[in-house]
Amino acid sequence: MELKCEKLTYEYDAGTSMAKRAVDEISLTIPSGQFVGIVGHTGSGKTTFVQLLDGLLKPTAGVVSLDGVDIASKGFDRRSMRSSVGIVFQYPEYQLFESTVLKDVSFGPKNQGLTDEEAAKAAAEALRKVGIEEEVFPSSPFELSGGQRRRVAIAGVIAMEPKILILDEPTAGLDPAGREEILGLLSNLWKDGMTVILVSHSMEDVARYVERILVMDRGKIFLDGAPREVFSHSEELEAIGLAAPEVSYILKALKDAGIDVDPTITTVEEAVKEIKRKLC
Amino acid sequence: MLKDITLGQYYRANSVIHSLDPRIKLVGSLVYMVSLFLFNNLISYTAAALFLFFIIGLSKVPLSFMLRGMKTVIFIMVFTVIYNVFMGTxxxxxxxxxxxxxxxxxxxxxxMFVRLFLLIVGSSLLTLTTTPNQLTDGLESLFSPLKIFRVPVHEMAMMMSIALRFIPILMEETDKIMKAQIARGADLESKNIFVRVKGLLPILVPLFISAFRRAGDLALAMEARCYHGGKGRTRMRVMRLMIRDYISILILAAYLAGMILLGIRCKGFMEYLVPELQCAAHVVKNWVINLF
Structure with a gap:
């Protein structure tokens, strides 16, 4: 499914003296099956932007369209759209409400109109994908650890089998191991054909997994391109309060010191390989 | 969704009303509310409304912003109107x-409609121009004589300020949870009342859990900073009456006196209008009869 927005604009408190433009005339296309990272510092409009993509906010101006159909148009079934575009909010573990893990994850599929058994099956499948063991299914979501709860909450959205999955800071507040798990999971989902949109402020996370990075600043798209291309603008990134991944600074320093390495490398693994190559 | 509730919200502006002593504003609102029940005639209502709009003008709070908050109380107003229309004698x-x-x-x-309207606008003006902190400081100071009777005034004021402080936080939280559940296909816009009530469960459970979690965190944070009630506590902002406060006391007293005078002098609403309405109804009736 192709997600497209044209001159998308959103203002909080539109029409009052306190009006604040959070998203400012963004136009772009996200083709089916792409892994997109959205980065930007706090208040740059990332969260508002993804909520517009899912139709949870009504744009002040502009259009979001899914496979060419305007999602704000009359007669467009927004509820069925929610089956194809899933969104995982920040700290999604605070939305859990059911008495058992399995029931909570079944909530979405049941809303899609599946029977109890079908929903439970979809839920079990999603829980397996996020790496939750079967013993945990009947326990209360509130007995789990923070990382487990996060994964259960993500399973709650995956169980609806969306074509496009949007995640708002899914790794916030997790330890490195938990972060790896979640990012690895997203990477697997993407390899299975899902479009994944990852909002994050961790450049390292984004650099390792995504194909395309959108850098947002004050409601606008500041940079848009492949990680290497975006991170080569490290000075511009710093000007808006962001930074390229740490390794790219090391490689740049090496390059400046006269060692012939590729300065556009953005991940630790590649950097290690590159430096080893140079040493041998 | 929930952002439209302006009742109990603070509107930041730089005006005379904003800078008045909270105690004056509290007493003033009380006096205004009482004054609305002193009379029952057209002229007094007009005077009370004019006075209120004068204060709103001074406060620099946009009228449209205030009226937006009225949407939530319209139900009570409509109910009162219907009740009074059908149950009168x-x-x-x-x-x-x-x-x-x-x-x-x-x-x-x-x-009743006009009275309720003025009452609600009048009281919302208080919260719109006074921060919750000022409000509770004012209340604490006004009620402090009760300490002689061992009423825990400070603790109650603290509870109130915490409650007020948490309203916007919990509202934001509700908004977030609602969006998350809508994204999972929850039906919150169904016409069927049972579906809608059932749809509240996935919102209320997480909301309550987060409220308890926040309360626990806050209690811990307060204890960690050695909070132990009001005894021996000093304040950062000491409230002192200024010239503008004394002037507003005078204006308030003049208003109250004027209202009492008007209330006594003017003929009651009922005697004044009933015959005229009856006459009008008679004319309409005759006209309809003549028509056929």
Missing amino acids: GTVIAEFWYFRITYEGILNAAC
Whole structure:
């Protein structure tokens, strides 16, 4: 499914003296099956932007369209759209409400109109994908650890089998191991054909997994391109309060010191390989 | 969704009303509310409304912003109007089953509507121009004489300020949870009332859990900073009455005196309008009869 927005604009408190433009005339296309990272510092409009993509906010101006159909148009079934575009909010573990893990994850599929058994099956499948063991299914979501709860909450959205999955800071507040798990999971989902949109402020996370990075600043798209291309603008990134991944600074320093390495490398693994190559 | 509730919200502006002592504003709102019940005639209502709009003008709070908050209380107002229209006693216009529409009922309803409107706008002006902290400081100071009777005034004020402080946080939280559940296909816009009530569960459970979690965190944070009640506590902002406060006391006293005078001198609403309405109804009736 192709997600497209044209001159998308959103203002909080539109029409009052306190009006604040959070998203400012963004136009772009996200083709089916792409892994997109959205980065930007706090208040740059990332969260508002993804909520517009899912139709949870009504744009002040502009259009979001899914496979060419305007999602704000009359007669467009927004509820069925929610089956194809899933969104995982920040700290999604605070939305859990059911008495058992399995029931909570079944909530979405049941809303899609599946029977109890079908929903439970979809839920079990999603829980397996996020790496939750079967013993945990009947326990209360509130007995789990923070990382487990996060994964259960993500399973709650995956169980609806969306074509496009949007995640708002899914790794916030997790330890490195938990972060790896979640990012690895997203990477697997993407390899299975899902479009994944990852909002994050961790450049390292984004650099390792995504194909395309959108850098947002004050409601606008500041940079848009492949990680290497975006991170080569490290000075511009710093000007808006962001930074390229740490390794790219090391490689740049090496390059400046006269060692012939590729300065556009953005991940630790590649950097290690590159430096080893140079040493041998 | 929930952002439209302006009742109890603070509107940041730089005005005389904003900078008044909170105690004056509290007493002032109280006096204004009481004054609305002193009279029952057209002139006094006009005077009270004019006075209120004068204060709103001074406060620099946009009227549209205030009226937006009224949407939430419109239900109560409509209910009062309907109740008064159908349950009045006096000169009957129409009657069916239990219900009786009377001239007095209609007038009463209109009167109650205006009164409620002024009451709500008047009290929302207080919260719009006073921060919750100032409000509780003011209340604490006004009620402090009760400490002699061992009433825990400080603790109650603290509870109130915490409650007020948490309203916007919990509202934001509700908004977030609602969006998350809508994204999971929850049906919150269904016409079916049972579906809608059932749809509240996935919102209320996480909301309560987060409220308890926040309360626990806050209690811990307060204890960690050695909070132990009001005894021996000093304040950062000491409230002291300024010239503008004394002037507003004078204005308030003048208003109250004026209202009492008007209330005594002016003829009551009822005697004043009922005959005229009756006359008008008569004319309309004759006109309709002549028509056929």
